[in-house]
Amino acid sequence: MEKRDHIETREEYRTKENEVQEWSAYQKLSDNVLFTSLDKILNLGRANSLWYLLFGTACCAIELMQTGGPRADLDRFGSVFRPTPRQCDLIIIAGTVTLKMASRIKILYDQMPEPKYVISMGSCANCGGLFDLGYSVLRGIDKVIPVDVYVPGCPPRPEALTEGLLVLQQKVKNEKFLVKEKKSI
Amino acid sequence: MNNIAITLHNFIIENFGIDINLSLAISYFLIALIFWSFLGVIGGLLTFLERRVAGRIQSRIGPNRVGPQGIFQMLADGIKLVLKEDLIPALADKPLFRMAPYLCVIGVFSALVVIPFSSDIVVADLNVGVLYALAITTMVVMGILMGSWASNNKWSLLGGLRSAAQIVSYEIPAALSVLSIVLITGSLSMQDIIRAQGAWPHQWFFFHNPGTFVAFFIFFTSALAENNRVPFDIPEAESELVAGYNTEYSGMRFSFFFLAEFANVFIISSLAVIFFFGGWQIPHFLISENHIITNIIMIANFLFKTFVFIFIVLWLRWTLPRLRVDQLMTMCWKYLIPISFICLCITASFVLFFGGKSMIAVFIGRITQ
Ligand code: SF4
Numbered sequence: 001m002e003k004r005d006h007i008e009t010r011e012e013y014r015t016k017e018n019e020v021q022e023w024s025a026y027q028k029l030s031d032n033v034l035f036t037s038l039d040k041i042l043n044l045g046r047a048n049s050l051w052y053l054l055f056g057t058a059c060c061a062i063e064l065m066q067t068g069g070p071r072a073d074l075d076r077f078g079s080v081f082r083p084t085p086r087q088c089d090l091i092i093i094a095g096t097v098t099l100k101m102a103s104r105i106k107i108l109y110d111q112m113p114e115p116k117y118v119i120s121m122g123s124c125a126n127c128g129g130l131f132d133l134g135y136s137v138l139r140g141i142d143k144v145i146p147v148d149v150y151v152p153g154c155p156p157r158p159e160a161l162t163e164g165l166l167v168l169q170q171k172v173k174n175e176k177f178l179v180k181e182k183k184s185i
Numbered sequence: 186m187n188n189i190a191i192t193l194h195n196f197i198i199e200n201f202g203i204d205i206n207l208s209l210a211i212s213y214f215l216i217a218l219i220f221w222s223f224l225g226v227i228g229g230l231l232t233f234l235e236r237r238v239a240g241r242i243q244s245r246i247g248p249n250r251v252g253p254q255g256i257f258q259m260l261a262d263g264i265k266l267v268l269k270e271d272l273i274p275a276l277a278d279k280p281l282f283r284m285a286p287y288l289c290v291i292g293v294f295s296a297l298v299v300i301p302f303s304s305d306i307v308v309a310d311l312n313v314g315v316l317y318a319l320a321i322t323t324m325v326v327m328g329i330l331m332g333s334w335a336s337n338n339k340w341s342l343l344g345g346l347r348s349a350a351q352i353v354s355y356e357i358p359a360a361l362s363v364l365s366i367v368l369i370t371g372s373l374s375m376q377d378i379i380r381a382q383g384a385w386p387h388q389w390f391f392f393h394n395p396g397t398f399v400a401f402f403i404f405f406t407s408a409l410a411e412n413n414r415v416p417f418d419i420p421e422a423e424s425e426l427v428a429g430y431n432t433e434y435s436g437m438r439f440s441f442f443f444l445a446e447f448a449n450v451f452i453i454s455s456l457a458v459i460f461f462f463g464g465w466q467i468p469h470f471l472i473s474e475n476h477i478i479t480n481i482i483m484i485a486n487f488l489f490k491t492f493v494f495i496f497i498v499l500w501l502r503w504t505l506p507r508l509r510v511d512q513l514m515t516m517c518w519k520y521l522i523p524i525s526f527i528c529l530c531i532t533a534s535f536v537l538f539f540g541g542k543s544m545i546a547v548f549i550g551r552i553t554q
Contacts, residue, residue, distance in 0.1 A: 045264025048251045073245040075236060078258055084428040086272060086435040089265065113270035113435040177268070 047172040048078040053088040058095025060122040063155040072158035085111040096124040097138040228447040229259035242503040269436030278335040285332030286441035292324030303483035314375040326352040336433035344429030359407035361525035362400035365532035379464035387545040391461040396531030401461045408453035416505040454494035
């Protein structure tokens with residue numbers, strides 16, 4: 001983003017003021033009873049069908065498979081895996097991310113349609129973990145893509161990942177979907 | 186009174202007295218709306234059922250968080266898919282890409298026109314019903330090919346081509362095995378085929394003669410293959426082609442493909458019931474004076490049989506491994522087609538020598554002689 005250090009003209013100042021007013025109008029609208037209850041229903045739907053990408057990078061992926069298996073069964077919460085990023089809402093980064101893989105993960109993430117979420121699973125994906133000192137290891141996936149939920153552990157047990165998914169569901173439920181937050185004022 | 190649209194049309198004419206053409210249009214539109222939404226709900230319900238059955242088979246639980254026992258899971262999925270970004274790849278052929286899912290859905294949903302739910306409830310009892318059902322469901326292959334070509338993705342294209350080869354070749358044994366039914370009834374109308382059968386198992390065409398007995402298995406196998414279901418799901422094999430022909434589809438467009446597939450499960454199950462298992466036929470003592478109650482029993486009977494077959498389809502899906510491409514083609518051209526020809530010959534000679542009696546009737550006749 002380019003920085004502007006010149007003093008704003010009057011017009012520029014005006015438009016900014018208008019934007020602020022518009023923004024507060026949006027805020028009011030979003031607090032409307034109708035909109036909030038509609039939002040709630042839509043969010044319930046979205047939160048209960050977070051499909052994740054069939055994707056794993058290292059040993060944590062084994063635990064990810066286990067989470068989809070009989071004991072922990074992510075399908076109970078409406079989460080199934082899809083093999084293509086186009087149909088996914090959630091990408092679970094399960095395992096060590098090498099520098100070479102990082103660019104691929106970025107591509108996969110970009111291929112997913114909005115709204116999309118990321119769970120970083122295991123110490124390796126969180127911060128480099130065990131392989132922190134490796135010459136080829138990315139120290140944390142959050143250097144490449146934005147992360148919503150971090151699940152600690154090496155590897156995290158299926159219960160931990162399930163908890164991570166539930167936390168993410170909580171986050172999705174609290175979002176305002178209909179009235180988008182304006183990012184730049 | 187074998188066409189509910191006409192019945193509705195007469196009702197509108199009598200009570201509101203509007204123009205004949207307008208009333209015809211209105212009644213057909215209403216009926217289409219009702220039947221399409223019925224199949225839509227069935228398709229959604231099947232996605233839920235499939236996940237629960239899969240859960241049972243893999244000793245998991247399956248979705249159980251949304252609503253009682255997770256019955257509203259399909260609503261959650263629907264809401265999510267509608268709200269997803271509608272992504273069209275930059276290099277895709279955009280008009281074709283947009284059109285493909287609709288062709289799939291139209292192909293499957295139009296087959297509902299000739300499926301009789303009871304002796305009165307059928308949208309149109311065409312005299313070429315069998316031909317129509319077999320032909321219109323093949324429109325799906327156009328949608329799949331179109332979508333796979335338009336997405337400009339090699340996995341999609343491979344999946345689409347596989348699917349085209351599969352559907353076109355399995356159409357032949359399916360049609361041949363239905364032909365042996367047509368030989369017995371001498372009619373292509375669905376209602377006539379059902380009326381030629383009875384309510385009890387020994388009156389079903391499944392047990393009519395050895396030819397039809399085998400023909401049912403051929404029909405069911407080829408119908409499964411036409412629907413791209415496991416064990417014939419090589420067009421969407423996850424381990425080879427990312428997701429097959431719908432790799433590039435997201436959100437609502439993907440859900441159309443999905444809906445078409447699950448609606449097709451319903452269609453093939455009901456076709457199997459109609460051709461081989463007596464359709465809506467109910468025992469004589471259940472037919473009462475009240476027209477509506479009789480119809481409701483018929484519908485319940487028909488849907489019950491259909492859901493048994495739907496369960497078998499889901500069961501097969503989660504227990505069998507996937508075939509290879511060459512195995513698939515070998516099975517169709519080397520085994521199914523010759524066997525279905527043999528079935529046709531057996532049925533023809535049976536009809537010729539025993540005058541259309543079923544093998545059980547012939548057997549009983551021999552004993553009592
Ligand atoms: S966190 Fe542990 S288990 Fe997970 S990928 Fe890293 S080393 Fe493997």
